[in-house]
Amino acid sequence: GENVEQHPSTLSVQEGDSAVIKCTYSDSASNYFPWYKQELGKRPQLIIDIRSNVGEKKDQRIAVTLNKTAKHFSLHITETQPEDSAVYFCAAPSFAGGSQGNLIFGKGTKLSVKP
Amino acid sequence: NAGVTQTPKFRVLKTGQSMTLLCAQDMNHEYMYWYRQDPGMGLRLIHYSVGEGTTAKGEVPDGYNVSRLKKQNFLLGLESAAPSQTSVYFCASSYGGGQNTEAFFGQGTRLTVV
Numbered sequence A: 001g002e003n004v005e006q007h008p009s010t011l012s013v014q015e016g017d018s019a020v021i022k023c024t025y026s027d028s029a030s031n032y033f034p035w036y037k038q039e040l041g042k043r044p045q046l047i048i049d050i051r052s053n054v055g056e057k058k059d060q061r062i063a064v065t066l067n068k069t070a071k072h073f074s075l076h077i078t079e080t081q082p083e084d085s086a087v088y089f090c091a092a093p094s095f096a097g098g099s100q101g102n103l104i105f106g107k108g109t110k111l112s113v114k115p
Numbered sequence B: 001n002a003g004v005t006q007t008p009k010f011r012v013l014k015t016g017q018s019m020t021l022l023c024a025q026d027m028n029h030e031y032m033y034w035y036r037q038d039p040g041m042g043l044r045l046i047h048y049s050v051g052e053g054t055t056a057k058g059e060v061p062d063g064y065n066v067s068r069l070k071k072q073n074f075l076l077g078l079e080s081a082a083p084s085q086t087s088v089y090f091c092a093s094s095y096g097g098g099q100n101t102e103a104f105f106g107q108g109t110r111l112t113v114v
Helices: none
Strands: A004-007 A010-014 A019-025 A032-038 A045-051 A056-059 A062-067 A072-077 A086-094 A102-105 A109-114 B004-007 B010-013 B019-025 B031-038 B042-049 B065-067 B073-078 B087-094 B109-113
Touching: A004 A086, A010 A019, A019 A086, A019 A109, A032 A062, A045 A056, A045 A062, A072 A086, A102 B031, A102 B042, B004 B087, B019 B031, B019 B087, B019 B109, B031 B073, B042 B065, B042 B073, B073 B087
Parallel strands: A010 A109, B010 B109
Antiparallel strands: A004 A019, A019 A072, A032 A045, A032 A086, A056 A062, A062 A072, A086 A102, A086 A109, B004 B019, B019 B073, B031 B042, B031 B087, B065 B073, B087 B109
16 A cells, blocks of 8 residues: 655754655555644644645745655745644555555654744 | 534543544535554554445554444444554544545544553
């Protein structure tokens, strides 16, 4: 089935710096790549997603890039702020073994933004 | 519009006890999922459903059963709880399959098995 690897597991940056989180996936049929943010004690919430027909998507300070050939996608956060501190998860749909596109998540990256 | 609601929010079980977690969504979503979240392990799929009356196994199904008798509800059962099932459980739903649309999560259930 789908295998999603996410790096790094922890990331600490100074306020105003950029942060980059990378994920790789294994199922070549995957065509949708969302990123979720989970604040402490809260539920995961979608922050941005990208489909396989585009290489990059931006939404204010966050952007996601996709390289289908290499099977990796990345989350970029610019001008980081303390409220960006959270755990970020990447995900990709699984189609192997009869799966019907259910999302498989990476293990998460704990981002800490220091004032 | 409450979105996805899970009950209960917290529960402590003794080893061998059984319980059912309830997930309800009011968005008319076809797909529903149960995940467990453990430190350093991310979100792992337990079971999922692609419509009323259907269920399928995810990555870590052992020790759990599910039912989707009504479109808006997805139940997760533990027949004989074990300490290894101590975790935070999240239910989620989406309009289509995970490859098409956003998954909306419930607020989570923190389960401790002693």
